[in-house]
Amino acid sequence: MALDNSDIKRIAHLARIEISDAEADKTLTKLSGILTLIEQMQAVDTTGITPMSHSQDVVQRLRDDVVTAANQRETFQANSPAVENGLYLVPKVIE
Amino acid sequence: MINQSLKNLSQLLASKAVSSVEMTQTFLDRIRQYNPDINAYITVDEEKSLAQAKAADANIAAGTATTLTGIPFAQKDIFCAKDWKTTCGSKMLENFIAPYDAHVITQFNNVGAVNLGKTNMDEFAMGSSNETSYFGGVKNPWDLTRVPGGSSGGSAAAVAARLCAAATGTDTGGSIRQPASLCGFTGLKPTYGLVSRYGMIAFASSLDQAGPMAKSAEDCALMMNVMAGFDARDSTSLNHLKEDYTAQLNQPLAGLKVGLPKEYFADGLDGDVAKVIETAIAEYKKLGAEFVDISLPNASLSIPVYYVLAPAEASSNLSRYDGVRYGHRAEEYDDLMEMYMKSRAEGFGEEVKRRILIGTYVLSAGYYDAYYLKAQKIRHLIAEDFKAAFKQCDIIMGPTVPSTAFKTGEKTGDPIAMYLQDIYTIATNLAGLPGMSVPAGFSHDLPVGLQIIGNYFDEARMLNVAHAYQQVTDWHTAMPKGIA
Numbered sequence: 001m002a003l004d005n006s007d008i009k010r011i012a013h014l015a016r017i018e019i020s021d022a023e024a025d026k027t028l029t030k031l032s033g034i035l036t037l038i039e040q041m042q043a044v045d046t047t048g049i050t051p052m053s054h055s056q057d058v059v060q061r062l063r064d065d066v067v068t069a070a071n072q073r074e075t076f077q078a079n080s081p082a083v084e085n086g087l088y089l090v091p092k093v094i095e
Numbered sequence: 096m097i098n099q100s101l102k103n104l105s106q107l108l109a110s111k112a113v114s115s116v117e118m119t120q121t122f123l124d125r126i127r128q129y130n131p132d133i134n135a136y137i138t139v140d141e142e143k144s145l146a147q148a149k150a151a152d153a154n155i156a157a158g159t160a161t162t163l164t165g166i167p168f169a170q171k172d173i174f175c176a177k178d179w180k181t182t183c184g185s186k187m188l189e190n191f192i193a194p195y196d197a198h199v200i201t202q203f204n205n206v207g208a209v210n211l212g213k214t215n216m217d218e219f220a221m222g223s224s225n226e227t228s229y230f231g232g233v234k235n236p237w238d239l240t241r242v243p244g245g246s247s248g249g250s251a252a253a254v255a256a257r258l259c260a261a262a263t264g265t266d267t268g269g270s271i272r273q274p275a276s277l278c279g280f281t282g283l284k285p286t287y288g289l290v291s292r293y294g295m296i297a298f299a300s301s302l303d304q305a306g307p308m309a310k311s312a313e314d315c316a317l318m319m320n321v322m323a324g325f326d327a328r329d330s331t332s333l334n335h336l337k338e339d340y341t342a343q344l345n346q347p348l349a350g351l352k353v354g355l356p357k358e359y360f361a362d363g364l365d366g367d368v369a370k371v372i373e374t375a376i377a378e379y380k381k382l383g384a385e386f387v388d389i390s391l392p393n394a395s396l397s398i399p400v401y402y403v404l405a406p407a408e409a410s411s412n413l414s415r416y417d418g419v420r421y422g423h424r425a426e427e428y429d430d431l432m433e434m435y436m437k438s439r440a441e442g443f444g445e446e447v448k449r450r451i452l453i454g455t456y457v458l459s460a461g462y463y464d465a466y467y468l469k470a471q472k473i474r475h476l477i478a479e480d481f482k483a484a485f486k487q488c489d490i491i492m493g494p495t496v497p498s499t500a501f502k503t504g505e506k507t508g509d510p511i512a513m514y515l516q517d518i519y520t521i522a523t524n525l526a527g528l529p530g531m532s533v534p535a536g537f538s539h540d541l542p543v544g545l546q547i548i549g550n551y552f553d554e555a556r557m558l559n560v561a562h563a564y565q566q567v568t569d570w571h572t573a574m575p576k577g578i579a
Contacts, residue, residue, distance in 0.1 A: 003456075007456075008452070011452050011455050011456045011459065012452060013436075014455050014459060015410060015414075015439075015451050015452055015455040016414075016417075016432075016435040016436050016439055017436060017439045017440050017443070017448055017451065017452070018433075018436035018437050018439070018440035019440065027448075027449065027452065030449060030510055031449065031452060031453060031456075033510070033511055034402060034449075034453055034510060034511065035453075035456075037398065037399055037402060037511060037514075038399045038402055038403055038457075038466065039399075040395075040396065040399045041396060041399045041400065041403070041466075041469050041470060041473055042465075042469070044393075044396065044469075044473055044476070046469060046472035046473060046476070049472040049473075049475050049476060050472070050475060051468055051471030051472050051474070051475065052471055052472075052474045052475035052478060053301050053471060054287070054288070054301065054331060054527065055286075055287055055288075055478060055526055055527025055528070055551065056287075056288060056333060056527070056551070058288075058331070058333070060330065061327070061330065063327065072194060072195075075194045076194050076420070077420075078192065078194070079190075079191055079192060079194065079420070079421035079422075080419070080420055080421060081418060081419075081422075081423075081424035082424070088419050088420060090419055090431055090434065091428065091429070091430050091431045091434055092430075093430075093431050
């Protein structure tokens with residue numbers, strides 16, 4: 001299906017990526033090309049075929065509900081752009 | 096020393112002819128000399144590497160060393176290595192210091208190997224030329240005007256230019272094998288689930304797999320002995336019995352049945368590359384292999400299927416980069432939404448954004464069945480093609496890439512031309528099968544790789560098939576001119 005500029009902006013918003021009008025135009029051309037490539041799939045009859053995500057017959061493993069890793073809050077938070085008193089700082093979301 | 100096999104390097108260390116500190120320093124000196132031109136490494140930390148080398152020397156002196164103790168390896172910058180900057184080739188993670196080790200890094204640390212540095216790569220492993228790296232492209236040591244391939248382009252150039260004893264890579268659609276072909280060395284993508292993905296920065300989780308990039312099949316086997324193994328921290332890790340991948344290296348090939356998929360020799364394959372592959376096939380016939388024609392009828396759908404599944408999984412995986420817990424955060428924003436939107440717009444490069452957008456689109460309301468589910472069904476058909484093929488043969492062979500290394504900038508404007516680099520490699524990722532690229536000769540002075548695809552868990556046999564070839568040919572020992 002053909003995309004237009006407003007579709008690109010909607011998708012970019014869903015992906016939480018800011019996009020200018022000029023970028024949206026450029027992206028539209030490239031994305032349309034890729035979607036045309038993807039459309040080749042629709043010619044294949046997949047009736048009765050099960051979808052595959054892992055080649056081996058595996059099931060989700062379960063483990064006992066016990067603590068397995070040590071608390072490393074400070075180490076992990078060292079990579080954060082903004083922390084205070086062990087908390088991650090973000091712009092105010094509740095008035 | 097730089098052109099020696101891992102086995103020989105190990106003997107040099109064991110006999111104390113060379114210390115690990117000396118060996119590590121030799122490679123660090125080469126990195127200093129060549130890296131400014133080649134750009135294979137993003138991060139080098141001589142102090143850290145030499146500290147590991149000293150510890151290795153102590154192990155060797157104490158008699159507690161194993162085969163890879165003290166040998167310096169380059170690690171793709173997709174693997175978290177504790178206290179090392181780990182960027183994944185992205186501005187998003189430009190200042191990210193990994194707080195823990197990836198399983199692969201732990202495995203190398205456990206045997207006392209030396210981490211020589213973190214290698215350049217396409218941003219978040221999305222690319223086939225290393226040109227999407229935020230830290231600049233990598234030059235192909237065989238011709239500095241050409242790309243090394245990608246996404247493991249830095250590891251590839253480091254192996255080719257002998258800036259490490261060997262390197263690690265990851266392969267989602269061909270990212271170990273395509274650069275191995277373009278840079279003329281041996282690379283193996285194992286069966287999906289054999290090497291843990293823990294601490295390996297995620298791109299497309301159902302396809303991502305780590306593997307060795309080295310000068311020979313024997314070197315790859317020694318590395319597989321360290322890298323493979325069950326890890327409970329990766330939910331898709333397979334509880335497969337631990338193998339010795341060197342055990343079958345010297346088996347004779349007489350009676351080996353090799354399948355040649357007609358789809359891998361069709362239009363689109365460069366004539367000179369085809370000739371190199373035909374010569375390699377003739378060599379295998381001399382070794383006693385028998386060839387049968389096979390067909391992978393759905394192979395041509397690999398690229399469309401991949402460009403649904405990989406971006407879909409990437410858009411989900413990369414949603415974690417929100418500028419809150421780690422990664423780039425924009426300087427100015429008015430509210431939380433704007434902070435997300437700006438941080439991600441600034442932190443990701445063009446190709447990564449493109450893939451996130453495709454992924455977001457194919458997963459968006461109303462399109463899931465038409466795209467993601469449809470792609471997973473065709474993925475099943477592709478896997479069934481291989482299953483049928485392996486009833487007729489033990490091993491599949493063909494070209495790794497349709498052509499040799501291309502010029503820097505040649506394909507950057509055309510994503511689809513770039514995607515076609517992986518036309519012969521993607522199907523194995525989709526099926527979860529192991530694949531290798533082995534140097535098989537040259538076309539106009541540029542390396543050509545022979546692809547070897549095996550059945551699930553058949554890495555030992557594939558390594559045997561590659562090793563036998565490397566006993567009667569010397570393509571894998573060739574070094575780029577200007578690299579002495």
